[in-house]
Amino acid sequence: MRPIARPGEPDKRSLRREILAVRNRLTADDLRETSAALAARALELPELARAGTVAAYVSVGSEPGTLALLDTLRARGVRVLLPVLLPDNDLDWGRYEGQDSLARVRHGGRMALSEPAGERLGPDTVTAADAVLLPGLAVDARGMRLGRGGGSYDRVLARLERAGVRPALVVLLYDAEVVERVPEEPHDRPVHAVVTPSGVRRFRPEA
Numbered sequence: 001m002r003p004i005a006r007p008g009e010p011d012k013r014s015l016r017r018e019i020l021a022v023r024n025r026l027t028a029d030d031l032r033e034t035s036a037a038l039a040a041r042a043l044e045l046p047e048l049a050r051a052g053t054v055a056a057y058v059s060v061g062s063e064p065g066t067l068a069l070l071d072t073l074r075a076r077g078v079r080v081l082l083p084v085l086l087p088d089n090d091l092d093w094g095r096y097e098g099q100d101s102l103a104r105v106r107h108g109g110r111m112a113l114s115e116p117a118g119e120r121l122g123p124d125t126v127t128a129a130d131a132v133l134l135p136g137l138a139v140d141a142r143g144m145r146l147g148r149g150g151g152s153y154d155r156v157l158a159r160l161e162r163a164g165v166r167p168a169l170v171v172l173l174y175d176a177e178v179v180e181r182v183p184e185e186p187h188d189r190p191v192h193a194v195v196t197p198s199g200v201r202r203f204r205p206e207a
């Protein structure tokens with residue numbers, strides 16, 4: 001329990017719980033089908049089609065599947081970077097070299113992640129990405145993203161801003177996770193697009 005709640009945080013927590021409960025009801029067939037569809041829709045994005053370097057992640061559990069997409073990007077010669085969770089929730093990066101290059105890692109009591117087993121390239125490596133694929137639980141009509149609450153990607157976005165780079169920011173979700181509004185805090189930054197198994201939605205920068 002936190003002694004003092006941050007603004008937006010209680011709402012974030014209950015929305016996370018609701019969305020995870022729905023995800024946990026998905027069947028193995030649902031996961032297979034959505035993974036193939038998600039890869040197909042994502043590859044229709046010109047930002048991904050022309051990227052030289054893509055920062056991505058390996059989906060685990062009931063997350064929208066990313067492996068099909070990672071394998072296709074790699075087969076096309078794209079440099080695919082994958083996150084390595086650090087003890088303070090910041091992310092280091094390694095290169096995706098195929099499914100054999102992944103190691104199953106359990107961080108404390110958390111869900112097990114699939115992380116790159118090879119060389120660690122340093123947290124700043126993400127600033128070389130032309131596109132960043134972000135995990136999340138929901139996104140709203142403005143492109144504000146709800147993550148799992150670790151703040152890892154909030155840090156990535158802050159790091160990109162500090163470096164003065166503007167890669168395409170794309171969150172991968174299920175259709176029902178595109179909602180009208182997610183609770184926000186001052187550190188939250190909007191993404192540019194969401195890809196779901198049924199298509200791509202772009203967000204307009206606020207006027």
Ligand SMILES: Nc1nc2c(c(=O)[nH]1)N(C=O)[C@@H](CNc1ccc(C(=O)N[C@@H](CCC(=O)O)C(=O)O)cc1)CN2
Nearest residue numbers: 057058059060083085109110111113135148150152153
């Ligand atoms: N596949 C994947 N890789 C990723 C992320 C992600 O969301 N998905 N991350 C995104 O930042 C980073 C790791 N951050 C994580 C943050 C929280 C938990 C976690 O297990 N949280 C709850 C479990 C509830 C849940 O299922 O979300 C816990 O601590 O018990 C795991 C990883 C980097 N790699």
Ligand SMILES: Nc1ncnc2c1ncn2[C@@H]1O[C@H](COP(=O)(O)OP(=O)(O)OP(=O)(O)O)[C@@H](O)[C@H]1O
Nearest residue numbers: 012135146147148149150151152153154155158187
């Ligand atoms: N730039 C940053 N550097 C360090 N910590 C940060 C930064 N931005 C946010 N945080 C912290 O991260 C924690 C989680 O924030 P939040 O609930 O918005 O995570 P999230 O966006 O859902 O998760 P994620 O970014 O991992 O997908 C908060 O305690 C917040 O203060």
